Amino acid sequence: MDISKSISSTKAKVAKSGLVDAAVTFRQVIGGIKPSLFHGISKLYTLHEDMSINYLSYKPNSNVQSTASDVSMLPFWRLDFGYGCPDRTRGYITFGGNGCMVVFGRGDDTKGPMYDVQLQMDADSMGRFIEDPDVQKYAKNILF
Numbered sequence: 001m002d003i004s005k006s007i008s009s010t011k012a013k014v015a016k017s018g019l020v021d022a023a024v025t026f027r028q029v030i031g032g033i034k035p036s037l038f039h040g041i042s043k044l045y046t047l048h049e050d051m052s053i054n055y056l057s058y059k060p061n062s063n064v065q066s067t068a069s070d071v072s073m074l075p076f077w078r079l080d081f082g083y084g085c086p087d088r089t090r091g092y093i094t095f096g097g098n099g100c101m102v103v104f105g106r107g108d109d110t111k112g113p114m115y116d117v118q119l120q121m122d123a124d125s126m127g128r129f130i131e132d133p134d135v136q137k138y139a140k141n142i143l144f
Contacts (some may be wrong), residue, residue, distance in 0.1 A: 129135060
């Protein structure tokens with residue numbers, strides 16, 4: 001299941017928008033959703049409330065402020081490309097803090113398995129990770 005909604009605005013748009021216009025637009029979007037689907041979305045939001053909050057991007061000196069919420073949870077733990085399933089995955093990357101998302105894949109021209117590992121860590125933890133001898137031994141490309 002994938003349910004996403006992105007809202008993007010600028011300071012100029014916010015300054016020109018009236019409260020009534022925003023309320024009418026919101027009502028039109030919500031009015032088009034069937035009650036049973038709306039109830040399901042509400043349950044999903046409650047389950048993943050912490051994820052949705054972390055998608056808020058705060059850019060105080062930018063003209064654009066964006067908020068995106070995504071409550072999709074794909075069954076990554078069921079992936080098996082012939083060399084085993086991952087033992088744990090997380091289906092999102094948040095802003096700040098430590099965490100990781102692991103995606104296993106294989107390109108058409110790849111000889112043998114290819115592992116695409118995306119990590120999110122604070123700067124100190126990332127530095128220790130990059131300098132780890134085992135990581136250096138097996139990693140071909142680390143982008144930081």
